[in-house]
Amino acid sequence: MRTWIKSLRPFETHTDVREAERFIRLFHAENPGGGVNARLRDVAREIARRGTYTHTGEELEFGARVAWRNSNRCIGRLYWKSLKVRDRRDVTGAEGVAVECVAHLREATGDGRIRPVITVFPPDAPGRPAPRVLNEQLIRYAGYRRADGSVAGDPRYVAFTALARELGWRGGGGRFDVLPLIVDPGTGGGPLLGNLPGDAVLEVPIAHPEFAWFAELGLRWHAVPAISNLCLEIGGVCYPCAPFNGWYMGAEIGARNLADADRYDQLPVVAARLGLDTSTERSLWRDHALVELNVAVLHSFAAAGVTMTDHHTESSRFLTHLAREEKAGRTCPADWSWIVPPISGGVTPVFHRYYDNPTLTPNFVPRH
Numbered sequence: 001m002r003t004w005i006k007s008l009r010p011f012e013t014h015t016d017v018r019e020a021e022r023f024i025r026l027f028h029a030e031n032p033g034g035g036v037n038a039r040l041r042d043v044a045r046e047i048a049r050r051g052t053y054t055h056t057g058e059e060l061e062f063g064a065r066v067a068w069r070n071s072n073r074c075i076g077r078l079y080w081k082s083l084k085v086r087d088r089r090d091v092t093g094a095e096g097v098a099v100e101c102v103a104h105l106r107e108a109t110g111d112g113r114i115r116p117v118i119t120v121f122p123p124d125a126p127g128r129p130a131p132r133v134l135n136e137q138l139i140r141y142a143g144y145r146r147a148d149g150s151v152a153g154d155p156r157y158v159a160f161t162a163l164a165r166e167l168g169w170r171g172g173g174g175r176f177d178v179l180p181l182i183v184d185p186g187t188g189g190g191p192l193l194g195n196l197p198g199d200a201v202l203e204v205p206i207a208h209p210e211f212a213w214f215a216e217l218g219l220r221w222h223a224v225p226a227i228s229n230l231c232l233e234i235g236g237v238c239y240p241c242a243p244f245n246g247w248y249m250g251a252e253i254g255a256r257n258l259a260d261a262d263r264y265d266q267l268p269v270v271a272a273r274l275g276l277d278t279s280t281e282r283s284l285w286r287d288h289a290l291v292e293l294n295v296a297v298l299h300s301f302a303a304a305g306v307t308m309t310d311h312h313t314e315s316s317r318f319l320t321h322l323a324r325e326e327k328a329g330r331t332c333p334a335d336w337s338w339i340v341p342p343i344s345g346g347v348t349p350v351f352h353r354y355y356d357n358p359t360l361t362p363n364f365v366p367r368h
C-alpha cells in the first residue's frame with residue numbers, strides 16, 4: 001500500500017445541530033437584518049433530512065473571516081475583515097482543485113502586493129469524501145536526503161518530497177525546488193500530482209543592503225505563505241480543503257525557515273562570512289548573524305516590491321487589534337508562545353503581557 005493512503009479517513013460528516021445553531025446566531029448577531037429564526041428552522045430541517053447543511057455565500061464569507069479572527073497563533077489578525085473569500089464549493093475533481101489553487105496563488109500574489117485570500121472547496125458529503133490538498137502549504141521547497149544523511153533543500157519536507165517522487169515527480173535535487181501539489185481526489189482513486197507553473201510562484205532572491213557577498217549564499221524565499229492542510233470549521237461543517245494566505249512577517253523566514261537548525265540552518269554560514277568568533281557562545285555570533293539575515297530578508301522583499309511586514313510593526317498592530325476586539329465586546333484568543341516573535345521578543349510590546357486563550361469557532365483545525 002502506498003504511503004499517501006495514510007491520508008484516507010473515516011467520514012463522520014453528520015453536523016452537530018447545536019454547533020450550527022451557535023454559528024447562525026453569531027452570524028445574525030454580527031450581521032443584523034435577516035430573519036434568524038427562519039434560518040435556524042431551515043438549517044435544523046436540512047440537518048435532519050441529510051445530516052448536514054449548506055452555508056449561504058454570506059455565511060461562508062463571514063465564517064472564513066471569523067476563523068481567521070479566532071486563530072490564536074496569528075499575530076496578523078488586524079485585517080481579518082479584508083479576507084477575500086473565493087467560494088469554490090462547486091469544484092469537484094482533483095484537477096479542478098489544482099487549477100483553482102494556481103488561480104488562488106495568482107490572485108493572492110498580484111504583482112507583489114499580496115492580498116489575504118482563502119479558497120473554499122466542497123466539504124465532505126455523507127458517504128462522499130471531497131478532494132483535499134496534501135501539501136502543508138501550496139508553495140514549499142523540496143528536501144532531498146543525500147547518501148551521507150545531509151539534506152539538500154528544506155529538511156522539513158523530506159518525507160513529502162519522497163512521496164512526490166514515488167508518485168512520479170522528478171525533483172531536480174536543488175535547494176529551492178518548488179514542490180508539486182498532491183491532491184487526494186477523495187473518491188478513492190489515486191492522488192493527482194500537479195506542478196505549479198513558474199509564473200504562479202513569485203520568489204525573492206535574498207541580498208543584503210550592505211554586504212555584497214550575501215547574495216552569493218544563493219538564498220531565496222517564496223512571496224506567499226498559503227497554508228493548505230487545515231480544516232476550515234464553520235458551524236459544525238468542516239471544509240477540509242480551504243487553502244488561505246496572508247503576507248509574510250520577515251522573521252518567519254529570517255528567524256525560522258532559513259535559520260532553524262532543522263531547516264536551512266544558515267546562521268553558521270552567515271557568521272563565517274561576517275568573520276564572527278564562533279568559538280564561544282558569548283560572542284553572540286548567532287544573534288549577530290540572525291539580525292543580518294533578517295535585515296537581508298526585509299530588504300530583499302522591499303526591493304522586489306513584495307508585501308512583507310516586520311515584527312515590530314506587526315506586534316504593535318496586534319495590540320491595536322486586541323484593543324479593537326475588546327471594544328467590540330469580544331475576547332481575542334491568543335497563544336503567547338506563537339504571538340511573540342522568534343527574534344527580539346522582549347523588545348516588542350506583545351512580550352510584556354499575557355492573553356486570554358479560549359478555543360473559539362469558526363476556526364482552522366487540524367484534519368482528522
Ligand code: ARG
Binds near residue numbers: 137225227248249257
Ligand atoms: N510560518 C509559516 C512559513 O514560514 C507561514 C505561516 C503563516 N504566515 C503568515 N504570514 N500568514 O511559511
